[in-house]
Amino acid sequence: MTDQVMDTGDARFPAHPAGEDHFLGRTRELKELRADIERAGLDTLAGRKAPRARVLLIAGRPGSGRTALAEELVRQVEDRYPGGVLRARLSEPDSAPVPVETTARELLTELGVRAPAGAAEDELGEALRTALAGRRALLLLDDAVGAEQVDALLPDSPDCLAVVVSQGPLTGIADVRPCTLGGLDTKSAVEFLARYAGSVRITVDPRSAESLAEACLGQPAALTLAGGWLAARPKAAVSDLAKRMHADTGDGADGTPLARVFRLVHEELPGPAARMLRLLCLAPAGMLDPHTASALAGCSVSGARATLDDFVALGLLRAVDSPLPEYEVPGCLHPLLRALAEGQDRPGELQLARARMLERTVRLLQSCRAITETDSPQAHEKLLGMPRALRFPNPRAAADWLRIRRPALLAAARLAVADGELDTLARRLMSQLVRAMVAHFGTQAAAPDLYGIHSLVLDVAERRGLPREQAAALLNLGDLDAQTGRTRDALARYRAALDAGRAADDPYATGRAMESVGGAYQELGDYDRAADWFGRALAQRLARDERAEAARVYGRLATAQTYAGRYGEALRNWRAAVAGYRRNGDVAAHARALSELARVQEYAGRPEESLHTCHEAVEWARRAEDVRLQAALQLRLADTLERLGDPAAARLHRGAAERMLGEESPEDAPQDHEGQEDDVRACEIRSASQED
Template identity: 35%
Template structure:
């Protein structure tokens, strides 16, 4: 038995970003050895890619974190970590991942590219910037829960000194020269050690046969074993053999009731309707399936398969050769090719998978032969690394006869009502990540009570621990493997009004926290809201800054979720305003985040028919694009802002949009259009009596005339600008315009 991911290696930054994972890691020595051997192989051309594949609950994320700790010393420039899918099955675009990885590398806010027109592909600005930033560095990138190869290959740098480790539930067809390390179940000894450590006492050692039966019923998968250990701790009078029998019953009943209302076990614990709903059919979005195992096969443990209840899916991985599928009665480990062959991933001309491994037998880890980099030197064309592959993968369903679902069904039925309610409510949290601040808001309870319930759910293996917040506040996450079941439970047990109230409480809590952080960072900017209760309070400017930056993704996710649903625009709008006021005070506000916030403001403004607010949002978007040098995109925003401003009959906004569009034409070298747009803005400012803007625009028109070699017109406009500035008494402006006029005269004297 090995300790889990340990303390950060001295001098190697970024290990604290890895998921905390369980305290102990048992078994997996063969898989770790295969990953280390692959990482040690020389690479050429691009960053080598290692793939760790396994079905939900196999421990792939924990193993990836452990591997990162063991090899961190070989990557002194740091460890980067990103999740590439949400618990609900949502696919994170590579550009968004690239922006977060750039920030982890230490890029300042101004250096993180804004979103491009598309978020897939190697030409997206953020992906290009990441690859450039990785050049010459030795960095380990851990990409967790990858859905498809299209999320990975835009991130691969022309830097063989970097290493990419991707965890996935299915084969990543499309990237050449990778072979997966496939996680099956634990061996018998490791399963017994894990159960003994989690259950405690002599219950396992005194009943080794019952422990072996329970491990086999769980397919020896760590997550299912941990859930059943929690169930045994909740039922101290039950024998281990009872646990195996009740798990088998829960699996059978869930598989036999397509309406999702499985009856509870007959041991007196009672799962009832709630547990039955948790064990409903797993065909909805966000569910998953084992990597390399055809649907319909039961979990494999000790060389035996559970009875098949479902027909294989059309995209089930094949065996050995393209087009071959395992026979219905085939036993894992019999008549198979070696794992190195079965795990080979390539693509044919049509981009279809050629081969994938079958489910490994528990106790016999199936390990591919990972390759580190291309076989024949660096390719001249980066696209040679990727062959045509399928589009973004759909979430793979978890069959109802999965022991993980049965174990969750049993354990959920033992929860006190308050804990069950909190667990369901956490599916409403942004990114399904919560601490005592957000959890107490979701269920409307005191913070200490929420903290106690979160710790109890984590102790029962129903929540995963995340890295603590900057102030030491513990943070938890709903495991993706349980998320779909919890959503269905929430929809079945909680009334819509209760769900909406929980979401509203969460948004208001985040607004108050953000405003409190703003007040600490800028005391002169006005008083903050009424103080929150002691456990929820931010107590210093440094803590406020760290909280804003550490919870930025959660805050942005909360706003996006609320505005996407469209029923809490008032609270969401207040949170957007608070973030726009607070994030710049941190000194590390990424323009990409501000851009996203202004896009959300635009969405709400257009939804509610508020053209003035829509115009303001478009002007802010244009300013961000202009600051990034994206002049064409900025010009499009300014022109759209002009249309909204005209419909609102707002002359200042119209003038601002005209001037912004003129500046874009000027930066693009189109002096004719620049002069035209500046002239239109000038006429509007003059009609408004804005003399300061009039003087500025006269000078801009003069510059545009100079670029067109219309020197007489340019001199006239400069003189007019000087005249206005003298009336205003603006000596500094007079000096600047006078210098421009003197330079023009010198050029004329030189014979221009």
């Protein structure tokens, strides 16, 4: 990869002058919108209570300043909504609608409400309405594509207000009067130009400034680019730009003021900078950082950042308020960038730039995960082998990067599979993204995002006829369904994964799927079917001579048989599990299996055998240095001795258990149960399945 710094050929472009960040114009529109908040709705006039939140619609073409107006309105009235302001964008930069479930989940996250992974649109919408019930909140829904998106997100509380930004009317939502935007008035448009070009040039030639504002039709996006062009050329006259704008009429979409001034800015950029600008249309969700731009353009990270800052000064990008350098492509410029890229760059070049960007993302995710593996010499060596620009200084910095870049990373995953090809790069990207999220956030916290990633893999695998990838995705989705209590959904996915695993002739997937089907039936209370499926999985493990896995499945089979009351079969299988762990040298698992064997012996009415097995299990737990298991076994010994009529010995064992628990380190001690004894027993009962 080349390491060149892009020189724009001009002096550093000035940023907006300090103190001139106030909102310009739109006085009439703001007055109408505020009055619309106060006016009586149709339900009120009919003597009924309004069933839902009031909706204000700001309609206008991209680049008309519609989002800025919505933000200014929110700023002026937000103190009247103590429930807070919630913001969401309802379409991607390429105008594709954002799924309602994605938006609802993001809004719930802002409210501090955790929604289960994989929840359906209706469930998430209901959860959002419940969270907003009784709150006086303000929703800003930007870039809505249609009324269906908005309707699914509207709170039922009439005290809430929804400010919606859209290109056209929201047919289907009652009692909505759109505030349709045109251009800024001439005075405001000229003042807008002065922010960038400086007041002197505007003051000495007010006629040309008005002419330029007229050529831009008062559209803020076009005025921003025109002002940035003037700011970059202190010696250029305002009249020069006005004449060029009037002379370039264009045709169709190319004839809009924004397209004309954008074309002018692009043509006068140096070649490398112009190429980078065109390639920004490939940035996932229109969000980028210096690494993304560096990979797209094939330049150094420092050179990419300098060029991106120049683009901000020109009005071509927006700097995101973030601890890290982040930028956003304005939505109104995205179709213009894409048209330029497709017209001036060969398809192979665009594909190569996209591959470079995804490869850089994979390497950053690898570095992000490796920094957490502090006890792994291999991970440390791999980390040191990466370029310095790809390394994170510490795990906290890596976690911050992952959290801040999360929307762009998820968008990159969607981009990687957009063409329907699950190629090596896409697989690596999604694999590293899953691993990094689990390493930094944990499976439970990252579950909603993981669900989306695995769903992407499943969609493409089904479309392309890839049964191995299909089985893996179904298993992962089934696990997430099971964790969130949707056991029947999980069972259906596990059965489908079994079919896909058989079609791919993948023994790992088929064995894992059979075990998971058994686990789902066990969770549903159908213990006989659970035992049947665990038996099938065990037969496969034994046929493949997978001894460690067979010992574990013996335990799962025995657990299901115990729940079914088939103690004789359960005892045989626990003894087989004990023998398997002993042969494999797994001391901790050996101790846990003995503890479960003792429990079943007690259930089967064999207290003397249970007592003997408990003593043996205590010795193995001591060798394994498992203090909690030792304590649990001491408690079981105490209970058994009491039933056998030896209370003195029972007190000794109970006291030993209490001393062990008292000597536990604070981070290992039980936290979530009413009593230590109950916690230890609960842990012990689940120990057979916790090994999975």
